[in-house]
Amino acid sequence: MSNPLQGAQFMLAAHRVSQLPVDHGAEVAFAGRSNAGKSSALNALTNHKGLARTSKTPGRTQQMVAFSLPGVAADVQAAGSPRRLIDLPGYGYAKVPLEMREHWRLEIDAYLKQRRSLRGLVLIVDIRHPLKEFDRQMLEFCFATQLPCHLLLTKADKLSRGQAATALAALRKQFAAEGLHATVQVFSSSAGTGVEEAREAVMALLRQPREGAHQARQH
Numbered sequence: 001m002s003n004p005l006q007g008a009q010f011m012l013a014a015h016r017v018s019q020l021p022v023d024h025g026a027e028v029a030f031a032g033r034s035n036a037g038k039s040s041a042l043n044a045l046t047n048h049k050g051l052a053r054t055s056k057t058p059g060r061t062q063q064m065v066a067f068s069l070p071g072v073a074a075d076v077q078a079a080g081s082p083r084r085l086i087d088l089p090g091y092g093y094a095k096v097p098l099e100m101r102e103h104w105r106l107e108i109d110a111y112l113k114q115r116r117s118l119r120g121l122v123l124i125v126d127i128r129h130p131l132k133e134f135d136r137q138m139l140e141f142c143f144a145t146q147l148p149c150h151l152l153l154t155k156a157d158k159l160s161r162g163q164a165a166t167a168l169a170a171l172r173k174q175f176a177a178e179g180l181h182a183t184v185q186v187f188s189s190s191a192g193t194g195v196e197e198a199r200e201a202v203m204a205l206l207r208q209p210r211e212g213a214h215q216a217r218q219h
Contacts (some may be wrong), residue, residue: 001196004203007071008046008085013063017111021066025082027117028205031108031138032124034090037154037189041124042067042087044189045199052087062089062100064111072206083206084117091134112141120148120205122198127153127167127186131174139180148208149182150201157191 014020032038039052051067069083088111089104112118123138125131131139142149153171156164164186171184183201187194 003047003199004072005046005069005085005199006048008048008051008067008069010051011066011068011084013065015063015107017064017107017114020064020086020111020115021082021084023116025084025117026119026206026208026210027066027084027086027115028120028122028202029086029088029111029118030122030124031088032090033126033132033134036090036124036126038087038090038124040189041122041152041154041187041198042085044192044195045202046085062104064088064107069206072203085202086111086118112145112147116210118147119208119210120150122202122205123149123151123182124154125151127156127164128158131171139182143179143181148205150198150205151182151184152187152194152198153184154187154189156186156193157188 011021012019030038030042042052043049046067052065065087067085067087069085072083088108091101091104091108112121121138121142123135125135139149139151141147151171153164153168159167168184168186174180175182175184185194185197185201187198189195
């Protein structure tokens with residue numbers, strides 16, 4: 001099967017929302033704690049090992065990074081309109097200075113609330129750990145603003161297939177009990193588990209009409 005995200009290209013790295021590409025077209029943002037495997041997931045989805053910077057030192061992504069998807073426009077509505085992936089800064093790494101963490105908290109909040117081309121969020125969570133405060137905040141924000149969210153339970157290769165299935169079922173049960181709404185899947189960038197499913201989910205988000213993704217974000 002051909003990869004619709006093939007050909008993704010680095011556009012720019014922004015320190016502030018105002019420095020991002022012109023707010024036109026459609027984009028999907030990737031968010032997650034700094035050690036959850038976000039960069040590896042982006043590289044696997046685009047089949048470009050060097051697209052997003054990976055490091056053994058968490059917290060390296062300290063800017064918003066925009067990637068263009070030149071091959072996607074013909075596959076979604078309004079051909080010719082730009083499509084992008086936005087890598088949001090990794091969150092929660094203790095060695096990042098407090099002032100920097102506060103800056104990114106405010107910038108991510110502004111991005112999610114103001115960005116009109118944002119169609120959905122891919123949230124990266126390590127399958128081996130329960131949801132953290134940041135994960136919950138993102139899920140609750142998406143639900144409150146009707147922003148579609150797809151959750152990748154990464155590093156599934158660290159568990160047996162049965163353990164991964166149990167973790168997935170437990171999270172879905174937790175969503176139902178707490179009234180959280182997001183699609184969720186098992187994922188491993190190194191083993192290739194769930195990569196095709198995740199690509200399809202990203203494409204589905206890119207096809208979201210703007211009105212549907214922003215109904216509750218008029219203020």
